[in-house]
Amino acid sequence: MKRILEKAWLKTVAFLLCCVLLACAVACGAGAAYAMEENWYQEEVPFEDSDLCYWLVWSYLQKAYYGGLDPDYSGCYSRVVLDLEGHILEDTRQEGSRRVVNGATMSSYGPDGTHRETVTMDGYINLPLEPGDEAWVPYRCYTVLQSMTDWFVPVGAACLVLALALFVFLLAAAGRQAGGAVRLRGLNRWPLDLYAGVTALLLLFIAEISVNYTGYEFYEVAAVATLGALPAAALCLGLCVTLAARIRAGGWWRNTLVFRICRILARLAGGFFRALPLVWKMAVAYAGMIFLNILFWSMAILGNGLLPLLLLFLLDLAGLYGVMRLGMQLRSLQKAGQALAGGDLTYSVDTKKLWLDLRGHGENLNSVGLGMAKAVNERMRSERFKTELITNVSHDLKTPLTSIVSYVDLLGKEELENPQAREYVQVLERQSARLKKLTEDLVEASKVSAGVVTANLERLDLAELLRQSAGEYAQRFAAAELEPVLNLPEKECPVQTDGRLLWRVLDNLLSNITKYSQPHTRVYMDLTEGEKGPVLTLKNISRQSLNIPVEELMERFVRGDAARSTEGSGLGLSIAQSLMECMGGKLELALDGDLFKAILNFPR
């Protein structure tokens, strides 16, 4: 079934056949009407009694009287001319002449319009008619038509039914292409209204021609109608089929000139409106509302009908709807802004529901969110990468170091006969210990500077922490022959900081102090209230004169002793500074002669 609907040639044949059948049906209808007119259904009417014959004879009489007839005419017609008194003026009758027109009155007028004469004429047809006679063809037609009288209605009905079936088929098949696709081709692509217009024009043209060529006689109308029916049927059928095809393809209204023109106009207006700045848009929209309002009000006042009031009501409803939609859109944008500000970077506004500038704004918000989310992700990835790198490097450094430390220790326990060898082992021991310390500091410094270390800030007592640190270092101070002096406030000194990190800072600083201080001096640890918060100052006397600027001391791998002979990595101060910054504090160094000061500033 599908296949049949998709065959192009079949459809063409069906189309033509349908047109022909429709024309046939019209012809049959005309025939039936003619038969009714001629009374054929009641009785058999001989030619000479028919309207056709009457008309033929009548035109013969007119020709004969008014001129135009050959004087020696001897055809199938004949006449008897009588004057008003009944005298026969002329008689051309032959044997077998049958009177058809009885007493036709003819008058003639002079060139000045004066009446000349009036005669009555009787028209005759000479029977039997023979081929070659003027009336032979009409006669034959008449007799044949009459012989078909009983066929008109059934044949016409059959044609009509068949045509209808084909019509249904054509509608069902319209637009279908091989393979089941619905596609429009050829004329179906014409704009529908153009197509309809052309069809209407052609129909008018056909009607015009038909009217021009038809006479007043019924059979003439019937014949012309029959002939005109064929192209008219084709045109109407074509319109129906293309409409069906377009409806099947969907959106039939799109391919119309009216739609296209409206769309272009709407686009122009829309484009103009869109190009306006937002403020102007609002102004134009509001001005439009006011204009319509005034229009409807004046209509209501002048015309006092119900319609303007209804329109006013609808206008107000539309205004309310617009304002509410606008409010909802602003609300959704507001929510998106709040979500973004709150850190929810995955939040996105549904821009499809937004209008004009608001949509642009929504899209901007979305892309801000996306961009920020991307940046945050990237940042997190690089942080994770850094952390992993440090962990791995630290592992890879520590593993061989563990072996070195262990085997050097084992070597030291071996019985070495050569005293020099024992000395070498001692060097190895010392240097591997240094390497160990250096590695640990390096990993620590990388962690701190990569931002992997995060401060866990909590409220704690700085004085207590200082006492604890001093306690931890009591022995080492004693070993370095240093005397710690703590100047702590009477009360607690609360501060927001990370205790463990701060201990690492103090550990680094105090370890430096024990390493680089002049023996038999005091180490001062003063805790005071500064302007911005607590300040902790560590003071010690350097054993060697420090001939490098204080700023450089903070840099990595810079050490107080140029020879770098003492234990240390040169990273301690750098780590301490980074850790202090990590906790929101600050580490400053100051040098006054041999007096070395480390000043730790804490935020309150």
Add this chain to the structure above:
Amino acid sequence: MYTILVCDDEKDIRDALRIYLSGEGYRVLLAENGRRALELLEQETVHLVLMDIMMPLLDGMAATAAIRERSNVPVILLTAKSEDTDKILGLTVGADDYVTKPFNPLEVIARVKAQLRRYAHLGGMEIRPSALAVGGILLDDESKSVTLDGEPVSLTPTEFDILRLFMGSPGKVFSSREIYRQVWKEAPYASEGTVAVHIRHLREKLEINPADPRYLKVVWGKGYKLEGQK
């Protein structure tokens, strides 16, 4: 004779540990990854496991967790990760102790000995009512004696008092002032600094590595606490 299983993917470290441990008279089994360690544990009687964390096939954390499912043999983690989170994770998974690489061999031996003593002796020891026990520390108030993993520890009277205070409420944070008030029975007057010194001494006596204590921990800026492990 105790059997110790050493599990590390680095052959040199395994060998070094074997040398140290056999020097102490232990029988040493070696495994190069966590899976092999689990196999050896099935076959042999092992009294202690030294386990590296970063290993192929089955890492130390997973292996420790697997060991804990079937046995309570002491596990000491050897780790190159010095992150606190790793230590905490290791202890949570079921390790008894940890040593960070690069380690001091003597420290490893000390920790091994401590764990073995606890594992071997503590179970059978009866605790008198006057005694307090936290982890491997046992404090007898009557005899004024303290033992760590079964070994006697000699403390000064002040250190003893401080320890008794801590052991009375394990996990509680005591500030220097509080300790001073409770132990010295005096109002603290700028002399709390001495508390810190005493605690440092106490830690040196109780801890294998005083810089990384297991029991007596410094809560920086707040005080000290005694943390009791199971």
